[in-house]
Amino acid sequence: MDKTCSIVQDLLPLYEEDMLRVETKEFVDGHLAQCAACRAELDALKADVKPAPVSAQPLRDLKRQLRRKKLTAVLLAVTLALTLATAGFAYLTAPQYLPYSETEWAISRSPSALADDGSAADGLSDLSGAESISVSLLVPVSGAEVTNTQDPNSGKTIYFITAWRTPLDTWRGAFDKTGGAPNTHSANDRTQREADALQGVLAKAESARTLFTLDAANCAAVCYSQNNGQDDVLLCGSMNGGIISLPRLALGYYVLLSLALLITLGIAFFACRRKKTGKALGYLALIPASYLAGHLLVKGFTTTSYQMQRDFSLIILAAALIYAAVMLAINLWRQKREKV
Known part of the structure; x- marks a missing residue:
């Protein structure tokens, strides 16, 4: 060559x-x-010379990672939005109980009581012979509720009525027309105003019912619960002594239990953070922490409740959303740390 x-x-x-x-x-x-x-x-x-085969797998992996990050970010945003919506709903629908001074009642019994001379008698204190009692609240409210308990002296039933307004209804002007205090009106227009108010009461939806007809056969008394630490007001009937409706205290116990669990799991997490069990303990510690955060969003620093079922359900919902948001945030942070 x-x-x-x-x-x-x-x-x-x-x-x-x-x-x-x-x-x-x-x-x-x-x-x-x-x-x-x-x-x-x-x-x-x-x-x-043969061209090296070109693999599309790296591009598929990259596309899959980007799709997963985008989905995680969207879910995180949705979860945070739902958490804020839950907190807003809890605030806007929180009952603001009316004191007795801001209420006005129309109470009647059937059949009506008669005095010895045959004229109509006041049967609001003596309910003997009455078959039913109609109790109407003549001011607009967002909601009302009737509960009862047994009178230990007579063995009959004592009914408790409570009424409230919500910030949402106040904000949208639901009480603007007749929402003022009843005593601010003159006596001349009282009859017409009561008739108009009672007609409005009958037309209200189920969420704002204000008319009650109670069985009087075993009724000892009907009281209005102000739910503000003051004595309940006797509307009709009779009973010995006064009664104060107290709030439920269970939410405070749940807060203390969550704090105890959070402290215990936190200590265990720091003791085992370099072991395999440390990660699981950290995730478990997020559960009581989420409950405390949910309680703070729904009830603030208040641990008492007059509507236990409503408040506890909203706290659990908020806690679940907060826990999901934290887990999604952790997952998104880990995805960003991954090398593509």
Whole structure:
């Protein structure tokens, strides 16, 4: 093999890739036209050169990671929005109980009581002979509720009525027309105002009912619970002594239990944070922490409740959303730390 063949064969890989200058390529072309050995070397080079297979798997993995991050971010945003919506709903529908001074009642018994002279008698204190008692609240409210308990002295039932307004109804002007204090009106328009108010009461939806008809057969008394730490007000009937409706205290116990669990699991987490159980303990500690955060969103720093079922349900919902948001945030943070 002469020097020319050696030079040409060294240039053949670049020649095959079309990476030679024009003059050099013309030189190689001229030599290949005359040299069978170099042509054979070029043919062998072409046969050995196979394009490396291109895999699309890295692109698929990248696309999958980006899709997962986007989905996690969307779920996190939705969860945070639902958490804020729950807190807003809890505030806007929180009952604000009316004191007795801001209420006005129309109470009647059936059949009506008669005095000895045959005239109508006041039967509001003596309920004997009455079949039913109609109690109407003549001021608009967001909701009202009737509960009862047994009188230990007479064995009959004592009914408790409570009424409230919500910030949502106040904000949307539901009480603007007749929402003022009843004593601010003159006595001349009282009859017409009561008739209009009672007609409005009858037309209200179930969420704002203000008319009650109670069975008087075993009724000892009907009271209005102000739910403000003051004595309940006797509306009709009679009973010995006064009664104060007290709030439920269970939410305070749940807060103390959550604090105890959080402290215990927190200590265990820091003691085992370098072990496999540390991660599980950290996730468990988020449960009582989420409950405390949910309580703070729904009830603030108040641990008593006059509507235990409502408040506890909202706290559990808020706690679940907060826990889900924290887990999604942790997952999103880990995804961002992953090397693509």
